[in-house]
Amino acid sequence: MRKFVKVAGQDCTIILLSGDGDYYGTLIELKKLHDVSIHVIKLSASCSPKLDQISDYTFMLANGELKPVKATANPTYFISILNQYSVNNFNELANELNALAVGSIGNSAILCGNLICIGFPTLGNAEQAIEQLNESQFHEQSSKANVDMQTKSNEEVKQLTFIKMNNSNGADIIKMIKFCIACNVQSGSQCILSSESFLWIVFSYESDAQKFLPKVKIMYPDAVISELPTDLLSKCPKSLYTIESCEEIVTNGARFSVREDTDWNIFFRLNPDFTAPLQYCEPTKWSLLYNLLEKLYDLGAKKVIFDGNLYCVHFESMFAYQEAFERIRSHYLEPLEFVSASEIHTKQEVKDKMKRYNNGIPWCLTQQLDLSCILLRIESRLYIGFPDEIVRSKSMKIVYKFMASLKQSSGVSYPEATNALLESINCRDLVGDAYDLAFLSSQLEDTKPITRPNIIERIRQQRMQQQEYNETVFQFTVFGKFFDRWDSNLLSLEQVVKIFVKLSKVIPLAVSAFCDSIVLMFNSWHEAHAAHHFIRKLMKFPILRSLMAQVLSNSPREDYIDVLGEEMIKKLEYMFVITTNSDFKFTSGMMSIIKMNLVEQDCPVCIEFEDEIWVAVDDLEKGNKAKGEIEKIKFKLLHEKDDDFEVGVLMEPILESPPKVTKMLANKLMKPKTNVTNVYLTSDAFPLGHFNYSYRKAVGMSTSRYYSLLNV
Structure with a gap:
């Protein structure tokens, strides 16, 4: 059932033909976590009564026919029947009606004034029950039932x-x-x-x-x-x-409606009556344009521009445009206010200006935004743009410090950003929050619901690929007091690892946990840099400051193997094979960690073959020493919901290896892979500090919110 829900996704339906009480715990969990609907089909009396308690719909299969027994979901529709019977005992009357109204919510009959109401999960169930009740003679009187109330919650029905x-x-x-x-x-x-x-x-x-x-x-x-x-x-x-x-919607006397001449643009202007709560909180043109996109990008906004006194948002499809119109009033856009397209006489000019900005960034950076600029003359020209002069002035100390560290002549000037320069800015020129938001906006497609973006799938595939032991691996270490067997108040190392993975916001390749340090290893500099940034920010919280002494970044591991052709036979003299101590197969991450440890033990070559690692050494003592160190490695696979389990490592000597393995080891020795010593960013720069792109609230989650997860 778990695998089915994983494939089918949220809000799916599980249909059980019979079943026993052992399913109860699993179904409760799936209902809570994935909002599944449960339909139980009984075969006579073969189904557990416990399943009746959690099923949304229960049916009886008799004589090849499905008959609804009772529904236990929240009532959505009610049937009301006038209480005009001679029976004074309401409980007796309610029990009879509960049994008679097929498809109703179990035990849902209530007395409401002079009406008896019975709850149903769907309108169809209620209408079907009406036919049965109107045809019946209840206490020798005709029952007239009507669906006249719809519920808002479990306790209140619709009433004008x-x-x-x-x-x-x-x-x-x-x-x-x-x-x-x-x-x-x-x-x-x-x-x-x-x-x-x-x-x-x-x-x-x-x-x-x-x-x-x-x-x-x-x-x-x-x-x-x-x-x-x-x-x-x-x-x-x-x-x-x-x-x-x-x-x-009435704004400035104009109806807020979709017009055909809008070119899928929505216009705003600054409210002239707006007063900033504090003087230094006065919004700038750039901050208003940035915030406008930040609040509307998940509605499909693809481009924003400031022109004259207007702020314009462009959508690339009618579907996104209409949806934005329906939902835009629920987004707090103060101090901007909506302007009807009929009042805009420069729509075509704004449209033409937007077309000039086609470099993959959502902001049309014009001179009207009053952006400030610094020009650094080093070997070539380096322009740094700032939202305004105040931010630029505060940043000059850092700029001068950087310039002083250069051992060459340089100059600093403050030119005005030209239109040609602003129009040439592309996505790779952006930094910080602007780059993050531009990336997030690019991940959402207009015609599709928000799903897991391509970058997540690419990361998942990357982690399934083989990681060579002599590739660059990025890591950093967090020092502190994480575990003490004599201190029962401290968390276990498994819990500490889960917490740091959560707080770093980036999924690591692997984590090594010790009593006084945690080492997080990543595939790329971007991942390690983002995780390091978020962990360091947590040091400002007193409870974590006492836990973490310091966070240190380590340079990438650089391992180089010197191979001489004439020593080939000697280097392949002693061979070992590394496997797990169970039927569990090594994952790519496990193999990467083992290979890095083999390099530290000065083992000249190793390969992967049929889910095993084969190692060749030129000295038996070296091989036995490596065997002792490798077999100390214990992998603990941590699960948020399921039980954690441990995988051990075995390294056994081999007297004779398969010819294919010997050939692969020899080829590896003859052609060692060149180690990566410098990493230049070319095309795969992603803001991996925000790992969960599927949910807007998670993207904007503050560090303090992540810190509060410690208490969950």
Whole structure:
């Protein structure tokens, strides 16, 4: 079942034909973690009663026919029946109706005023039960059932509720609609009824009206919860009421709707009435443009530009554009306010300017953004751009320190960034948060839901590839007091490893854990650098500062094997084979760690062959020493949910190896792989500090939030 859910994904359905109580624990976990639906099909009385407790739907298979028994999911629809029977004992009546209403939620019948309500998981179940109940003679009386209430939660059913206000002074309806829109997500208001004397705000649930009433009283102190206007449903040829929808967006008197002449662009301008809470918090043009993309990129925004006094967001498909219109009001964009496209007379000019910026970055960097620039003249020209002069001034100390470290003449100037320079900036020129956000934006496709981006799949495939022992491996070490067998308050080393992997935000190739140090090894400089950065930031927390003494970066391991052709026979004189101490096969990461340890033991050559590692040495004493060190290695495979387990390593001498292995070892000795001593970034620079690209909230998670995971 776990494998099925892993393939099928969230919200899938598990159908059990019979089954026993042993499934209970697993199903509870899958229901909690993956929100699966459980359908149980009983064969007579063969199914465990425990499964009935957690199933969403239970059916009985009898005579080749499936019949619903009971549903246990949360009620979504109710049937209401007038309580007009002679039976005074409600419990007896409820039990009979629960048994009669096939497909209903188990034991869901409740008394609501003079109505008896029975809950159902779907509208289809409720309608089917209505047919059965209307055809039945219950206590020798005809039952008339209707689906007239839909649930908001387990405790409340839908019931139109009104807030009534005095309209004698001619209230501003538009102002009231704006007020309801501003609170619409929280209030749940549906529409406003207006007449000459009164206003009514209409709610689907009484609880929504009760919560919203104090806010309304600020503007209308006489507002009260009221019954339905008595003449609202009268058959008068001319309605006495006007209905204004709270779903209609009104901004500056213009309707917020999709127009055909927008070219999939949405426009904003700075609210002239906005006042920054603090003087040094005054937004800049760049900060507004950056924040606009940051808040809308996961709605499909692909490009933003500032032109004149307008901020424009461009979408590359009608689907993304329409979705943004529907959801944009739930995004806090203050101090920017929406401007209707009909009010913009420079739409074509903005469109033409956007076309000039096609270098793969979402921001159109124009001179109007007032960006500040530093030009460093070293061997060539190096431009550094800053959001404004204040940031540039604060950064000059670092720039001068860097310049002083150079042993060549150099110069610093402050030129104005030209349009040609700004238009030439591409994604690789960006740094820091700007680079991260540009990358995240590029990973989302307009026409598809947010799924695991390609970079994650590429990383997964990279980790499945063979890692040569003489490749560059990047690592850093965290020193501290992590384990003491005499101190019961400290965590186990397995727990410490899980915590540091979580806190580093990057999945390492492997981790070595000791009582006083943790070594994290990575495939690339990017991964190690990002993980090192996040771990160092955690040192500011007192509880972790006492745990971690220091974090040190180690230079890449550089291992070089000197091979001489005439010594070939001698070097292959003694051979060993390395395997696990169980049926478990080595993973690529395990093999990489073993190979690095063999290099440290001065073993000249090793290869992988049929899930084993073959080693050749030129000295038996050296081989036995390596055997002792290698067999000390214990791999512990850690799982977040399942039990952890340990894999040991065996290194055994071989008197005669397969000819193919001997040939492979000889070829390896004759043609050693050139070691990588310098790493230049060409095409695979990704901001791996944000590893979980699938969820926006995880991308923006603060360090303090990751720190709080220690307490989970």
